Structures are given as structure tokens and as C-alpha cells.
Amino acid sequence: MTPKESTTTPAADDVRARLLRQRLAGGGRRARAGIEPADRSGHLPLSFGQEQMWFLSRLDPDSTEYLVPVAFRLRGPLDEAALGRAWDAMTARHEILRTRHVLTGTEPEQLVDAPRTGTLAVTRAASEADARAVVEDECARPFDLAADWPTRAGLIRIADDDHVLLLVSHHIACDAWSTGILVSELSTAYAAFAEGRDLPLAPPALQYADFAAWQRGQASGERFARRLSYWKTRLAGLEPLELPFDRPRPPVRGHGGAEVDLVLSDAVADRVRAVAEAQDTTVFTVLLAAYQLLLGRYTGRREAAVGTVVSGRGRPELQGMLGYGVNTLVLRNRWGAGDSFAELVAAAKRGSLDAYDNQAVPFAKVVAEVEPERDLSRTPVYQAVFTMHEGGGAGPALPGITAEPFLADGGVARCDLELQVRDSRTGPLTGRLIYATDLFDRETVDRMGRHLAGLLDALTAAPERPVSALEILDDGERDRFLAAGRGAAGGPHRSVLERF
Numbered sequence: 001m002t003p004k005e006s007t008t009t010p011a012a013d014d015v016r017a018r019l020l021r022q023r024l025a026g027g028g029r030r031a032r033a034g035i036e037p038a039d040r041s042g043h044l045p046l047s048f049g050q051e052q053m054w055f056l057s058r059l060d061p062d063s064t065e066y067l068v069p070v071a072f073r074l075r076g077p078l079d080e081a082a083l084g085r086a087w088d089a090m091t092a093r094h095e096i097l098r099t100r101h102v103l104t105g106t107e108p109e110q111l112v113d114a115p116r117t118g119t120l121a122v123t124r125a126a127s128e129a130d131a132r133a134v135v136e137d138e139c140a141r142p143f144d145l146a147a148d149w150p151t152r153a154g155l156i157r158i159a160d161d162d163h164v165l166l167l168v169s170h171h172i173a174c175d176a177w178s179t180g181i182l183v184s185e186l187s188t189a190y191a192a193f194a195e196g197r198d199l200p201l202a203p204p205a206l207q208y209a210d211f212a213a214w215q216r217g218q219a220s221g222e223r224f225a226r227r228l229s230y231w232k233t234r235l236a237g238l239e240p241l242e243l244p245f246d247r248p249r250p251p252v253r254g255h256g257g258a259e260v261d262l263v264l265s266d267a268v269a270d271r272v273r274a275v276a277e278a279q280d281t282t283v284f285t286v287l288l289a290a291y292q293l294l295l296g297r298y299t300g301r302r303e304a305a306v307g308t309v310v311s312g313r314g315r316p317e318l319q320g321m322l323g324y325g326v327n328t329l330v331l332r333n334r335w336g337a338g339d340s341f342a343e344l345v346a347a348a349k350r351g352s353l354d355a356y357d358n359q360a361v362p363f364a365k366v367v368a369e370v371e372p373e374r375d376l377s378r379t380p381v382y383q384a385v386f387t388m389h390e391g392g393g394a395g396p397a398l399p400g401i402t403a404e405p406f407l408a409d410g411g412v413a414r415c416d417l418e419l420q421v422r423d424s425r426t427g428p429l430t431g432r433l434i435y436a437t438d439l440f441d442r443e444t445v446d447r448m449g450r451h452l453a454g455l456l457d458a459l460t461a462a463p464e465r466p467v468s469a470l471e472i473l474d475d476g477e478r479d480r481f482l483a484a485g486r487g488a489a490g491g492p493h494r495s496v497l498e499r500f
Contacts (some may be wrong), residue, residue, distance in 0.1 A: 257413025
């Protein structure tokens, strides 16, 4: 799992579930109008997501919070000239890779520069440690969005048959979907040029500036108003998530982060999948319900709102587009004292499907409606995130070259607490909890991970049992609380907040 995979879609099976529901609704539908090329003679606006990234960059120009680094160790007889030519081809074919974001008058706009050659920077490193130092330095170097292209590509030569390929992008021009496209196309271009062939890729169906202008045009009309009204109603009265932090929340949110690993055993993972099948839903939904329940236990509430992301590429012409296409959805769930886990899963399923049906509303628009007064100490609307990923991240497939991930964790937290889980369809579920180091100690988040695993063990073993009957403390924790005089032996089970 790469450091920035929080930008990926929750899971492909959730998208399939949404499409299946649409198909089961029956009836034909009118063909949608295609996305037309933007007028290149005038102002090229930013998309709503880009505008949010641009604004955050203006607030803190030196921040590296929204950098998306990808690095691979390449072992074998690499053709450096072919790789350099392949990267030049990428910047030529995708305008977003050579777009600057500047303030013109009172509004930011996109300025697309002409393609140029020699855009792959090649440096030497005496050792693996030196190469890692170069990577770390590049990951700590911010972008000037008005002056710089939003992706830096570098090749670090350790030896003739040992290199590191590093791509560092600003989120304003990149998401996980884009990274996958870029790595795949770069591999294809390299293979062709190394063998003396022409680039075999057809031109992109759409450039990002076309999408941004089209998205702006969609943010009006009765249909859009109905979708925006859904979010206003769904998120009405939502209070900030206040977990029991180890330190007071600072007045301005930092972005320092760390992580703890999470593993759900084969037995628990199999029961999670069984509950998903029995509820006619997805593993994502089952894990979402358990995560929301955990957050509720820690806050003493019977509700929780969790942010997640969708690819934002439901239209065919957007599948091959590079750029910031993702959108954030806020998934809110409520439950009663007597509700079972099966009922929580059913509610999470309904809420998720409704959210996917209204995902065309950019999150920036939702924020403007439901939280117009920004609190700089926390992320707007939600403070916890859950994303899910399938299989393993693919590296470049270069002929005669072995590629493996090289990048260490970026040390960034984009909210208070984020759960990432990887599902390989069989065997255990693995993941990590990423946390804000301004708020939490590692020991606290490690305990949260154990509590989540314990909850899932109990919940999936008896999904019809009322969730209020389940205890999240293990025997050792309970004994420590009792020994500290915070409870009485033989007393009733209480939430962790009540025990504190």
C-alpha cells in the first residue's frame, strides 16, 4: 500500500453494486451528451477539487501535505534514453502534466504550457542510502503551482543496472487513478522506444481542462439542486468527531502523521465476507459499519460520519484522463441501543448507495452549504476516513527490468484518523490506521486497532446480537481499569468512554 492510496476509490465491488442497482431499476435511458472540448481561446477554469487544492496551497505554500510521491527500484539493463523519451511523451500527451495554476484577476485559472524535451531529471547516487536521501528531499520540496509543472520526474542512477524512478505530483493534478494510468502508459512508451518503435497509444479522449470546464457547467439546474439538497439534509446537525485525544487539538491543524498496521485473521476475514454475502452487500460496507461503531464507542455517540473517496470517472471518456478526478463522500450512520450489527450493515448499505447516487456534487460545494464557517483546527465536515483497496499496486512493466516499490511512508495525516484496508479476496484483510501525531500517541492508535479487530471478531460471529451488548475492552485492559479504581469488579459492562 503506497503512502497516498487514500485517494483511491473505496472498492470496485461498491461501484458494481451501484451499477447493478441502476440496471435492476429497469427501463432505458437517454444517451448522455459527450464532454465537449473547452474553449482554449479564453479562461480555463479549475475544477472544484482543483480549486480547493489551490486554495489550501495558497494558505500554506510550503506544505507538502498534498504531494503524491511514487518511487520504484528498477534493477536490470535500463535504457535511460528510452525512459527519458517516454516521459517526454507523457508530458506531451497529457496537458495536465504541463499545466500551471495561476491567479488572474480574482480567479485562478489553468495555463497549459507547450511540450518540451528533457523533462526527466537524471541524478547519480553512490548507494541505496544516498538514493533514499534524494527521494526524501524531493518529497519534502513543495510546488509553486503558478511557476512549476505539477509533476516532477526523476531517475536516480545507483549503478548501470540499478536505478530509482521517482514521480512526485501535486494532488491538484493527480490522484491514484491517474497514477495507475501514468505508470501503465509510461511502461508502454518505454517498451516501444527501447525497441525502436513509434508510440502505440491513441491520443487521450479528453484533456483535464475539458473536464474542468464541463464540471463547472454541470453545477447548476434542477437536478444538481436536488442532489445538493440530499447532502444538506443528510448532513444536517452533524457535529465534529471528538475522539479522546492524547493532546489538545491545536488551533491550526498540522499534517504530521504516522501509522500502525492492522491485520484481520483468515477466520475473521472469512466471516466479514460471509456477512457481506448474507446482507447482499460488500466487504467495504461491513467494515464501514464496524469502523463507525468503533468511532461511536470512543465518542459515546450512536452515530458517526466517515469520509471516503470515489474515482469520479463514471463516464467512459474519463477513464483515460489524468488529473484530479476523485470526489469525497461523507457516509453518515446512526443506530439505536438495541440494533444488531446486521441492522447497522443494512443502514450503511442504504446510506452508501444513496451517497453514490449523489456523488456528482463536488465536495467543495457540500462544504460551502453545510459548513460555511471554516474551522482551521480540523478538516471540514468529517474527521475520520475509510478507504479500501483491492489487490496490489502495479509497478512499471519494463522489458528486462525488475521493479519494486522504493518509497517509505510519507508521514502525512490528512485527517484525525484514517483506516485503509486491502482485500485480496482470499486470506486475511490487511491495512493500517493513519493518525495525526498532533493528537494521538502511537499506543492509543494501536489500541484502537486492537479494539476494531476485536469488535469485528465478535460482530461477525453473532451479527444478530445487539451491538450494545458487545464489549471492546480485552481482559487485560479491564483488569487495569479495575486496578486503577475506575470500576468495580463484577459491575456492568460499560463503554470505554464511561470507563475513562
